Amino acid sequence: MPLLEVENVSMRFGGIVALDAVSFDAAAGEIVGLIGPNGAGKTTAFNVITRLYTPDEGDVRFDGESLFGTSPSGVIRRGIARTFQNVELFSGMSVIDNVRVGGHLRQGDQSADDVLFYMNLHSVRDRPVSDLPYGTQKRVELARALASGPQFLLLDEPAGGLSHEEVEQLGVFIRRMRDDFELTILLVEHHMGLVMGIADRVHVLDFGKRIAEGTPAEVQANTSVIEAYLGVPT
Amino acid sequence: MRARLWPELSAFAAVAVVVALLPRFVSDFRARELAIVGMYFIALLGLSILTGFNGQISLGHGAFMAIGGYTTAILSVDGFFGHQLRDLWTIPIAGLVAGIAGLVVGIPALRLSGLYLALITFGIAVSFPQLPKEFDHFFGGTTGKILDLAKPPFGLGTTTNNWIYYLTWGIALVLLVAAWLLVRGKTGRAFKAIRDSEVAAVSAGISLPRYKTLAFGISAFYAGVAGSLYAIANAYVNPDVFPIILSVYLVVGLAVGGLDSLFGMIAGAALIYFLQNHADTVARWINHLPALSLDPKQPGIPSVVFGIVLIVVMVLLPTGAGGLVRKLFGLLTSRLYTRS
Ligand SMILES: Nc1ncnc2c1ncn2[C@@H]1O[C@H](COP(=O)(O)OP(=O)(O)O)[C@@H](O)[C@H]1O
Ligand SMILES: [Mg+2]
Numbered sequence: 075m076p077l078l079e080v081e082n083v084s085m086r087f088g089g090i091v092a093l094d095a096v097s098f099d100a101a102a103g104e105i106v107g108l109i110g111p112n113g114a115g116k117t118t119a120f121n122v123i124t125r126l127y128t129p130d131e132g133d134v135r136f137d138g139e140s141l142f143g144t145s146p147s148g149v150i151r152r153g154i155a156r157t158f159q160n161v162e163l164f165s166g167m168s169v170i171d172n173v174r175v176g177g178h179l180r181q182g183d184q185s186a187d188d189v190l191f192y193m194n195l196h197s198v199r200d201r202p203v204s205d206l207p208y209g210t211q212k213r214v215e216l217a218r219a220l221a222s223g224p225q226f227l228l229l230d231e232p233a234g235g236l237s238h239e240e241v242e243q244l245g246v247f248i249r250r251m252r253d254d255f256e257l258t259i260l261l262v263e264h265h266m267g268l269v270m271g272i273a274d275r276v277h278v279l280d281f282g283k284r285i286a287e288g289t290p291a292e293v294q295a296n297t298s299v300i301e302a303y304l305g306v307p308t
Numbered sequence: 309m310r311a312r313l314w315p316e317l318s319a320f321a322a323v324a325v326v327v328a329l330l331p332r333f334v335s336d337f338r339a340r341e342l343a344i345v346g347m348y349f350i351a352l353l354g355l356s357i358l359t360g361f362n363g364q365i366s367l368g369h370g371a372f373m374a375i376g377g378y379t380t381a382i383l384s385v386d387g388f389f390g391h392q393l394r395d396l397w398t399i400p401i402a403g404l405v406a407g408i409a410g411l412v413v414g415i416p417a418l419r420l421s422g423l424y425l426a427l428i429t430f431g432i433a434v435s436f437p438q439l440p441k442e443f444d445h446f447f448g449g450t451t452g453k454i455l456d457l458a459k460p461p462f463g464l465g466t467t468t469n470n471w472i473y474y475l476t477w478g479i480a481l482v483l484l485v486a487a488w489l490l491v492r493g494k495t496g497r498a499f500k501a502i503r504d505s506e507v508a509a510v511s512a513g514i515s516l517p518r519y520k521t522l523a524f525g526i527s528a529f530y531a532g533v534a535g536s537l538y539a540i541a542n543a544y545v546n547p548d549v550f551p552i553i554l555s556v557y558l559v560v561g562l563a564v565g566g567l568d569s570l571f572g573m574i575a576g577a578a579l580i581y582f583l584q585n586h587a588d589t590v591a592r593w594i595n596h597l598p599a600l601s602l603d604p605k606q607p608g609i610p611s612v613v614f615g616i617v618l619i620v621v622m623v624l625l626p627t628g629a630g631g632l633v634r635k636l637f638g639l640l641t642s643r644l645y646t647r648s
Contacts, residue, residue: 126507146511147510147511148513155511156511158508162507163504163505164503164504167501167504171500175497175498175512175514176512178494178501178512179513218508222512222513
């Protein structure tokens with residue numbers, strides 16, 4: 075049984091159909107890519123899974139149990155943590171305090187320091203996050219998500235705004251993280267090199283519909299995907 | 309982290325020493341003035357927790373002060389089931405009653421933000437003074453309630469004004485420490501997280517309803533204590549003792565103090581007192597500027613002066629007094645770091 079099952083989810087904003095009966099899943103231990111052109115509904119899917127949005131139709135099950143009985147702030151208790159497309163850090167707080175908030179529901183703050191070491195952020199521990207370069211901020215956000223001790227991690231365009239070098243490191247890092255913490259990762263990413271390099275499986279969204287699913291190689295060979303997405307310069 | 313602790317600890321020690329010694333160097337009347345500043349300071353600490361640390365705006369904190377003031381007046385004049393309470397014991401009760409009112413206001417506030425929250429809370433500030441007029445049997449109507457003059461506890465050889473000074477600042481220092489511990493702890497982190505990003509806070513497991521109402525409750529508790537002390541110092545309450553404009557003054561004091569700077573609130577409180585009571589002096593200073601002539605005696609001048617000072621302060625010092633101190637301190641410490 076997959077760890078996460080998104081089933082027939084539809085989400086409308088006024089006239090816009092952001093998700094149109096979308097289904098996909100992720101099995102425990104997988105890195106699953108979720109790709110598609112801008113406006114395809116990827117972030118909306120994340121917001122539905124993390125309960126920030128309640129969809130018009132459909133269900134999302136985690137570990138076999140619907141998430142709709144869980145409050146938005148209770149989602150992390152189920153072991154689901156996320157990062158945001160446009161870094162959502164607590165800008166008035168230090169790096170360590172940001173990470174401590176990630177561990178809000180955990181006891182003690184030893185784990186926050188451990189996460190900083192793991193993420194190689196200890197040298198900026200007490201700096202205000204707003205002082206840090208964008209790439210470092212993204213790492214702080216990832217550290218904050220890890221501090222909750224999650225089972226499932228949703229990453230919304232983690233490579234966005236990073237340099238070429240940083241993206242390569244990120245790819246290696248995401249895999250290592252998955253192995254070290256036995257995570258399941260759902261990865262939204264525009265950077266095709268990254269997704270195709272590390273994902274076990276890829277789902278493709280276009281205009282709110284899932285148009286393809288498969289291994290990176292299968293998806294890259296799929297003509298409708300090429301039309302919808304790969305032809306569009308990113 | 310330890311490096312960040314000592315400036316605040318030494319600032320607190322300095323404030324405590326000044327507070328303890330000041331009455332020796334000023335007249336009895338000045339001590340009373342300083343006591344009132346202490347009351348504004350307490351109210352501003354509460355407002356800072358709400359707005360500075362949790363990002364919720366309130367233009368109605370004068371009403372929570374009024375609730376505290378009326379609680380003290382009613383309990384010490386009419387008593388509780390005929391049993392009158394000594395003014396001192398009404399202070400925590402006044403804080404609690406106002407705090408509960410704050411929790412109640414905090415619930416609808418959950419659905420509102422920014423401008424709407426400002427409007428709703430201002431609505432509370434505007435309508436609250438009508439309450440004593442409407443239920444005049446309970447609240448004493450427009451005449452209000454006259455309290456016994458505050459007396460120093462038996463055996464304390466000090467004047468009433470000095471007693472009120474020490475009482476107020478004693479409580480203020482305790483509440484300052486409490487606020488400081490709060491904002492550095494887990495709850496304070498949750499408050500700040502909500503202020504900086506609600507979605508990220510929720511995704512980290514922070515319940516918005518719980519923490520936003522809690523911030524309102526704590527904040528109103530502070531205002532209630534301040535209002536209680538104000539009633540004790542004044543020895544009477546009526547709707548004019550807590551005018552609508554008080555809520556606005558508090559927000560101005562908060563901005564001048566620097567939103568999330570607990571120590572900065574002392575500056576904000578002093579400004580509120582000064583502008584409220586010495587606006588004519590400020591008007592005379594302003595008249596020294598070319599092409600300006602304000603009649604210091606005219607009604608409305610205090611508000612005009614208040615507005616002018618606010619604009620000037622906000623343009624020159626957008627982060628308030630607290631921000632200024634932090635900036636100066638930052639310059640100092642970065643010098644030290646680069647040297648070593
Ligand atoms: N909160 C919202 N209100 C209105 N429209 C929204 C909202 N969130 C997303 N949308 C719309 O839904 C569509 C999908 O957006 P999004 O999920 O952000 O796409 P992606 O992340 O794939 O680029 C877009 O047309 C976007 O404008
Ligand atoms: Mg997106």
